[in-house]
Amino acid sequence: MGDDAVLAGLCVIEVASDVAGWSAGLHLCEAGAEVLSIDPSRYRSPRVSEAQFEVLGRGKRRLALDLDTQRGRVQLQELLASADVLIHDLPPRAAHRAGLSDEVLAAAFPALIVSAIGAWPQSHSWADMPVRETLVLAALGVLDEQPGHRPGPIYIRMPFANWIAGWLSAIAVMARLLARARDGGRGGRAHTSLAQAALVPMTMHWSRAARPTPVFAKGLDKSTPIPLHRCADGRWIHVHYSPDKAPWMAEALAAMGPEAVVAANAKFPPSHVAPNFGANRAIIATRNADDWARHFWEHDVAAQVAVSFGEIYADEQAQLNGYVVERGERRQPGAPYHLERGPGPAQAQAGTDRAGQSPLSGLKVLDLGAYLAGPFACMLLADLGAEVVKVEPPAGDAMRRLERIFAGTQRGKRGLALKLGDPASAAALESLVKWADVVHHNIRMPAARKLGIAPEQLAALHPGVICGHISSYGPRGPRADWPGFDQLMQAACGWEVENGGAGQPPMWLRFGVGDHLAALACVFAVLLALYQRERTGEGQAVASSLLGAMLMTASEVVALPDGSLTPMAQLDAGQHGLGMGDRLYVCADGWLMVAAWTAAELAAFEIVTGATPDVFFSPRPVSEALALLRAAGVPCEPARENQREAFLDDPRHAVLRTRYAHAVYGELEQVGALWDFGDLPLNLGLPPPALGQHSRVLLREHGFTEAAIERLAEQGITVT
Template identity: 60%
Template sequence: MNEGILAGIRVIEIARGIPGPAAGLQLSEAGAEVIRIEAPGVDAEQGTALFSVLNRGKGRVGLDLDCDDERRRLHALLADADVLIHDFTPSRAAALGLADDALAAACPQLVVSAITAWPSRHPLAEALPRESLVLARLGLLDEQPGHRPGPIFVRMPFASWLAAWFCVIGVMARLIARRRDGRGGAAHTSLAQAALAPMSMHWSRAETPTPVFAKGLDKTTPIPLHRCSDGRWIHVHYSPDKAPWMAAALAAMGPEAVAAENAKYPPSHVAPNFGANRAIIATRPAQEWVEHFWQHDVAAQVAAPFGEIYRDEQARANGFVVMVDDPVLGRVFEPGPAYTTDPPPRLRGGLRPLESDPAWSFPRAQTFDGAPQGQPGSAPLTGLRVLDLGAYLAGPFATQLLADLGAEVIKVEPPSGDAMRRLERIFSGTQRGKLGATLKLGDPAAQLALAALVRWADVVHHNVRLPAAHKLGIDYESLKAINPALVYCHISSYGPLGPRKDWPGFDQLMQAACGWEVECGGEGRPPMWLRFGVGDYFAALSSVFALLLAHFQRQITGDGQAVAASLLGATLLTVGEAVMRADGSLSPIDHLDASQTGVSPDHRLYRCADGWLAVAALRPEEARALAALAGNDREAWFAAFSRETACECLTAAGVPCEPALENPGLSFLDDDGCRRAGLHAAYPHAVYGHLEQVGAYWNFCDLPLALDRAPPALGEHSHRVWRSVGLDEGQIQSMVAAAVTNP
């Protein structure tokens, strides 16, 4: 049996919560041997469904790292390991002998990924990694619309899951660079950097913005979540007006009544008849509507209860739901791998018992000889050539990350432009680092240029629906015939198998299907979309991980392959907070309260006299300190103090807290601490002049990132691209004359 692409790679994981363990899980199921180090004693996380899901199949070893002898045992393990993942603050890491310089000297082969709250150069670098506090301080809690004014507690821990993906991508990029440089090194990320990824489509500033760029897309834009006659809600993405029932009902209403209903809501960029749609959808049950919409290629989903997705036929067909025999939970359904490669990721059993002897279980297949193979010191993926044929968010953001990591990326879009260009700020947030060319795919006059691009590329990445990809001639078999060594990466909505494999889908629908819209609405309240587009970003990141796995293997075998990711598979992984028992019941989860302030008195938002404060007293001693300080009537205690005073009192008592900043706007781009931490990027743009955007998602310390090229204007580099892939001037002008590329 093939043990997986990362067979022979050895990983030490020392982390709590979601990011580190979720990263370790991805590496484990890709074939690496992962040993998880746990402190002695019973942790509150143990025994939960999430703990069992995230740590299944790993070796588990108890070590007291405050003990000199046991710390020496850890360092002995690191001497024979390839990767270390931890979530220690910089000072704690240094105290344990895990600072970057110390590890580089003692273990030059080791790739180290620290997942902290903030980057090491940020003023809050020593803060505990608590997602809600990071979101509060960044102002992201005030970016989410809610049922009331002010910051909203975000129930879905999206930054933690994103941080896990950023971690494993950084690890893979560093392992690839290690073959070139002959040494390991840092591949750090943080909750703050992960949380900022979705804000790349909102937080930017231009010297000479167009009106469309300046407007952006704020949180007041109405979201097409509609209540049906049976009290259930459905999320409909893009206009449903051409579906027969909707078209007939709109005609029956008449233009004046339609206009009157539409006037009740702000304009929607996805549904011109938002108000009328809402009134009409209220006349039929939810299931009838979604089945009708599905029959007529309208993307829609019922806002399902949390965990209901475990029953879904499509999710099971793709292995996104798997059955696991867990020694604590019994036989249960859990999230499965979110991507496909060859060989595929595989489950390695349920939760294993805690051991006292941290011995490696498998022979090491991928030895490290420390011999440089090329020029060290360049960006991790320097030399990788990527052809981006995607659109919207998930595909382009994935290739932007590859560009950040040093790959040369050519973005191809129609001469009329990517469909997302109409939302200029969002488009720009997924395109930096690329050379932009236009090409009318599917036109016979474009075939010569497409073949030249494919021969040039190491990787092709896109999220075009596969029936359309076949029509355009960009399916895997067609491109493999041109370049057999190609790594071909595709992102679908619902996965590559099953009855919905070719359906349209969007982030919003995956949030609905996986229960997050219900949970983000709060108990007893209407469901609410988490507007950060998380499904697109989960899918983008999981696709990059799959792609880098395939490239890592190709460096050994020389063989290309097709890999795949999906919005559904990547979003479903986050449902691992709960598992479904064999009898169909669901393990419990924490629910957001009706006021959308939090999940418990110890983990929530409180209103002070002059603003909101986020509290995350997640450890028993912190909860006791909060109770001793604020008493039983906590809301009254907070209301009596200014936010600054309350924060000082809590901090002195050892209770983690942060102000929940409001109306962040462009203040992020003016924050000097964020600038020094590398969280800003700036470059000249062909249309917008000086353009400022969200910056680095990793810190590789001795290796640079490539954050120096602005998003391309439409066709900005077409001529340059065609010459670089071998077309002569006559061939280029023939394409211009045929209108398959721009002049």
Template identity: 60%
Template sequence: MSESTLHGLRVVSLGSGIASAAAGLHLCEAGAEVILVEPPGNPARRQEALFAVLNRGKRSVTLDIDVPDGQQQLEQLLAAADVFIHEFTSKQAATLTLGDAQLAERFPGLIVSAITGWPKKHPLAEAMPRETLVLARLGLLDEQPGHREGPVFVRMPFANWLASWLCVVGVMARLIARDRDGQGGSAHTSLAQAALVPMTMHWSRAEKPTPAFAKGLDKHIPIPLHQCADGRWIHVHYSPDKSPWMADAMAELGEAEVARLNAQWPPSHVAPNFGANRAIIATRSAQEWVEHFWQHDVSAQIAAPFGDIYFDEQARLNGYVVEVEDATLGKTLQPGPAWKITPPARIGRSAPQPGADNGIGFETSPKQRLITDMARQGDPLPPLHGLKVLDLGAYLAGPFACMMLADLGAEVIKVEAPAGDAMRRLERIFSGTQRGKLGVALKLGDELSQPAVEALVRWADVVHHNMRLPAARKLQVDYDCLKLINPQLLYCHVSAYGPTGPRADWPGFDQLMQASCGWEVEQGGAGQPPMWLRFGVGDFFAGLSSLYVLLLGLYQRARTGEGQMVNASLLGATLLTMSEAVAREDGSVTPIAHLDATQTGLCDTHRLYCCSDGWVAVAALAPEEAQRFHALAGADPEVHFAAQTQTEALLSLSAHDVPAEAVLEAQLDPFLDNPDHAAAGLHTRYQHAEYGELQQIGAFWDFGDLPLSLDRPPPALGQHSREVLGGLGIGDIELDRLAAAGVVRL
């Protein structure tokens, strides 16, 4: 079998958070040798299941980097490495002589990715990287709907998981740039930038908004999670009205009763008969309904308990669940790689014992040694400058990945139907995944459009999309068709359930993956109905994992000259976030911390507290922090904080050195008005063809000496059709003929 994509690459990982550990896992599974540098008595090992998953396949070296001997050993490891991942702020890194400039001087070929709480140009750059505190300060806890009014604790550590993908995408982009420039450099990201990834859907502002853009999506729109006759809940995406059972039941109810039931709920953009659907679904069991909906092409999933997905056939067939013999936990089922490439991902053995590789000599990486003799020519360019991408996707996961490619400097052409992408009706969400692209409106699958399609495919290095493969084959844009036009093409597909198995071609959406992977049950809180995590995390996990595997494919192609098809999926990317628990040989699932019934937190030291005039978030995660918190708040912390203002509470928490933040609310406009956020690159602005000045979420990476490309707004429908197709040799007369036939919109 061929060597793994990153075979020969060495990574040093120094950090205990989910983000840095998961980033190391992603690179390890692509073939890199990952050395985990951990302190003696590493506290991360207390979370046995999470540690087992995130560190399988790695090597372990225990070092105390606060003493000279440990610093010297770390220096030797870095001299032998290609990539260094850490969690130090700029000041902390400089104190340890691990600052960007310091490392660049000693190791010019080294790629360094720091995952911090906030970007280094932000006033909070030195703040503690605790996800709950970052979400509180950004105002995102107020963006999540709950069973009560006010901010809600978010159970899934989604910012950490998104940061892990941002990290490895940045690392891969830097590796590709290193091949071009002959030197390493930084590829930093932060929990704040990761947390803002899903806010691309919601937080934007236009000088001349249309009514649809101005409306956005209110967090109180009812989500179609319905309780069934057996007490279980089912999540249905889009209207189930045409399925036979639903249609018959609605006809039996009659128009007046359907209208009465619907009137009990706010309007839903995904289910026009929400109230009637809810009443009818309550008459049968969850299993009956989900099987019926599946038979009639209605997207639906049961809101399952955390861990049930480990025993799902589709997950197992696609390798999203793997068997690992762990030295501590025994035979386990764990989340597997969320992506597919040739050569395939490598499933690592048990997480290492502490210091298992102490004393082993690591020779200098041959790649690192080769790079140091090269030098960049000319002005610095974005990491992926020169890459040509054809975006055939719709909805979120596919277009978002291609927007990230544009941010990284690629030239991206978005192709959508002359009537427009289905998401254009949700204008703010659509715009949030489209910046940086040239827009072409072209009817795929039409005989008249075939010459234009072939010209686009010959132009492209990469084709990326997330349509179902039967649709791709019908439109003649599947890999088998396109590789005949461009044999070196890298073709990246994002599916819902994975490329093989009985659900390979099924429709699927983020909400359904949250349901099947147990996150809706967990977000609901103890004893409460399940609750969707509004941030659409599955789409963004899938989009970023597809971007990672695409960059792996490009890295591989640069060495072999061969194109291929690579894959990612909503199910695989969401299932990976379940790494807090594994399934044991006896079928049991290891325990996790559960959200309380009031959706305020996991325990008294990690939760939200309501003060007399607002909320505070406490994240006293270390034992000594928890001890100080209890000394301050006493036996009844809720009563303690209720008697204080938010300002008073924060002052007392700070005085006792307890990590805490104000929970900011209603932050869309304050966030976009904040000059500190602007200076740190967290939001950006440009001129849009229809909206005038458009302000959106900004940069997700800091590459130091390499720029990003954040200056092109989302395209209006067909805005660049003539420019792009004309540039590929299709003349004005032919374009006008195609436009008259409805094949092109100019």
């Protein structure tokens, strides 16, 4: 790590016991920060293998301190005196006992940035719940949102909330660093939580409108068939969107005939991605998985075989992009983003005192993306205070057809309908690019170049601009320009197999996790580039990808020199959990999640439930089992079901929601704050824009007269 690394000279103290805190520290470490990881002698998640512990600790120094002793607490305070950042995952009461409450730290170290990753926000009534992902997911009702091979809540094998929380924490730290430079060196909170992280993908599903359209009201429920198809060799392939035009599929559909196709389709609920879902399924079963994959790839059909965990380490595309690296002869995940130095200095910006304003107040962002990952990244920047303009075609972003999902990626933006690529829109695009500090999109590069929005084209218009791009497979290698989607990266990285459970068909985690992780990684890279630009004046191109972001989560195993893999805990066939103390149990009137991680907790669990826990749980109501276990000190939570409306109504969750007046839907309620910066507010007051809602005012701001705007509308270049 050289002295020119972006975060060189930054000192970070990390006090963590799970993936969220460790990964937040790793992201900062790999950007150049010096990270000291404190082992607080508490516990470790049962899902964290020794291999993963080493991966998440790479590049850091380690020190064991017992924070239950006065000596350990004093030593930590001495270390904090020279630190810039503290990351910890202690609940508020535990943080207070360790001398790490916000009040104590702010008084002792006013320049220190503190990122606490709790189970729930500190203002939530459940803030002191144990910081264990499965308990949070159960209490929120998210386990019930995942389809499975059986009814009821499903144990989600991938610890997605921990991974998302790690990125949220790292982003919060970067936003606070930028604000600290602006605000005279004052530090402060940069908090998030597992609950807020778990709600990131629920922005797709948990919202409510006073005047919903039929499409918004329908949403995308968990019974929608997922195009994961069994092939002739017993392996499974995930196909996104209709494969009907691929020659093998077209020929087979024609051979079946219309009546047989209709009959095959009738065996399944309608699919929004594949109108011939049932017929596709029958046809795919006639050939081997690798043969189908090659054929689909040759004909621009997005598809991936659902492979076993760890196979991704041999993937050429992953290796060429540095998403797989060798450390001590072991293959493991690398950083999921790229930074490239830019061509020239930024335009001079007028200095403005913005103390007490949002962390990114004054930042200007041009969002040219579509679907989910690109727009969600820009929504995060808007939440942090950036002024964001969303540009979409006059026909609308392709994701608008899934209205609830679209709305979950668009708040905080003003919307401009503009037909990019048409000569008549060139002047507007040039003005917008010159206005922006950041231009961001997730359009495939061949199409981006045709539209004039590839990084080199943007830099030619504005040398100091930060260009952010999210691709499917990474910016290098033979698949750099291929289509890809979240589901396919879950398949490629082994998560669909693991989420299915031992011996069961693979299962897609339906929350769009790959899209959200890629968006978070790109936002982190954008903030690194902005931090660098403050020092050098240079613009940069930064990039992340669905593959890179998802591959980072595969760190539960690493590849050994002989090609074998380190072990990992596997989900049982019933999708209940990983062991007796980390498992869902069915009671007489519902489900209960147990997270007994320590030896003492597991011993207490065995005393209460006896040798056959199912016999203990099955006749008892959830409330009785919960009371008995909690009295014995066993961490557990009811696994709530059907919680969308309950989440939006429950006053305890008010801190996790937001609402505003929407141009079409009337009052719109959505997932709200993903961070807590204390004295620095978030920007959550602007609803998602209707198509072309702000076109006229934005074009006026960029020099167009009313007559010129009318001509653009008449030509189909804009919608007003």
